[in-house]
Amino acid sequence: GINRMPSVKFIAHDGTESEVHVAAGTNVMHAAVDNGVRGILADCGGACSCATCHCYVDEAWTDKVGPAPQVEQDMLEFSASTAQPNSRLGCQISVSEKLDGLVVRLPQAQY
Secondary structure, X not given: XXXXXXXXXXXXXXXXXXXXXXXXXXXXXXXXXXXXXXXXXXOOOOOOOOOOOEEEEOHHHHHHHOOOOHHHHHHHHHHXXXXXXXXXXXXXXXXXXXXXXXEEEOOOOOO
């Protein structure tokens, strides 16, 4: 059969949920931007040079997604005022079949 595309569920700060299906290999930032999910701005276009695609990986998924690399942690500490231990930059998380059903929570604001 045809493999269905992995899904990502975005949960906005106000609780609004948006579930999108994306091709494997798409990053979380593009999954949001391409599907009109509000809450991810992606100002730099995915170059890990800003934190406007900052999101929180749902606690149930943090082990599968894995920790942020040091360069990403530095960017979050420097520019994401609401960073938490499960913060990641959406542009740095590649959605794979392993992450099908991933739940990502969005901060109240990106600045």
